[in-house]
Amino acid sequence: MGSLYSEHRTWLHAVPAGWKLGLLVVLSTGIFWIQSPGLLGLACALCLCLYLSLGKAMAQGQRLLRALLIAATLVLVFHAVLGQPMVGVVSVLRMAGASLLSIALTLTTRSGELQDVLERLLTPLQRFGIRADRFALQLALMLRFIEHFFAVWTRLDDSHRLRTGKGGGLRLLAPLTIQMLQTARRVADTLDVRLGEPPSPKARQ
Numbered sequence: 001m002g003s004l005y006s007e008h009r010t011w012l013h014a015v016p017a018g019w020k021l022g023l024l025v026v027l028s029t030g031i032f033w034i035q036s037p038g039l040l041g042l043a044c045a046l047c048l049c050l051y052l053s054l055g056k057a058m059a060q061g062q063r064l065l066r067a068l069l070i071a072a073t074l075v076l077v078f079h080a081v082l083g084q085p086m087v088g089v090v091s092v093l094r095m096a097g098a099s100l101l102s103i104a105l106t107l108t109t110r111s112g113e114l115q116d117v118l119e120r121l122l123t124p125l126q127r128f129g130i131r132a133d134r135f136a137l138q139l140a141l142m143l144r145f146i147e148h149f150f151a152v153w154t155r156l157d158d159s160h161r162l163r164t165g166k167g168g169g170l171r172l173l174a175p176l177t178i179q180m181l182q183t184a185r186r187v188a189d190t191l192d193v194r195l196g197e198p199p200s201p202k203a204r205q
Contacts, residue, residue, distance in 0.1 A: 004064070004147050006057035006107045017113035018120070020105050028098040037086065040093040047100040054104060061103045063154050068099050106147065115140035141187070145180075152179050 012020070027047075034040050051058065072092045079088025119136035126132050153176055160168035 004060055004106050004151060005110055006054075006060040008056040008059075010054045010057050010108060012054060012104060012108040015108075017109050018117045020109055021114065021117055024101050024105050027101055031094050031097045034094075035090075037090055037093070040090060040097070044093045044097040044100075047097040051100045051104050054107060057107050061107050063150070064099075064103050064106075068096065068103075072096060111140055111144045111147070114143060145184075148183065149176070149180060152176060152183075 031040070031043055031047075034043060051061075072095060075091050075095065076085075076088045079085060079091065115136055118139050119133055122130075122132040122135050124132075125135065153172060156172045156175055156179075157168045160166075160172065
């Protein structure tokens with residue numbers, strides 16, 4: 001499966017995944033509590049400095065930044081049309097700060113490390129009969145598939161651009177869907193073998 005994890009070691013790679021995930025939750029929540037545009041701008045600038053400190057690892061996240069820039073532009077235009085430009089600025093600052101932190105986490109943390117953290121956090125649920133390991137695996141797979149979707153989309157778009165000189169756009173939806181269904185089937189088969197619980201014939205259909 002494609003991954004956005006960067007092999008270029010940075011100082012953030014050495015920080016334990018649990019600390020990074022906890023800080024992401026705290027800082028992202030704090031950003032959405034701040035109301036002042038000035039303070040939001042300062043918080044966003046600090047998030048940008050943290051991201052820039054990753055050096056060569058940033059190359060892996062260029063496509064994510066491009067998507068973030070497009071989304072920010074659309075939000076600004078939308079609020080400008082409604083006559084609420086300041087609301088648009090605040091929304092963009094919040095979105096940019098939280099997104100930069102999330103991208104930094106994605107670039108410097110393996111999915112297996114996140115799964116271990118989630119499994120430890122969910123362990124208390126075993127008292128209620130919930131399999132923490134299975135639940136953590138499902139959450140980790142969901143996060144991993146989102147990352148894989150973007151990696152596959154990027155690869156398809158690059159191939160289409162090489163052939164035609166322009167981006168694929170909505171034309172890529174069909175091949176992307178087919179590849180993701182194939183990947184999901186392979187992952188399901190692997191889990192069947194690892195967990196020893198073959199799905200019912202109905203689930204196979």
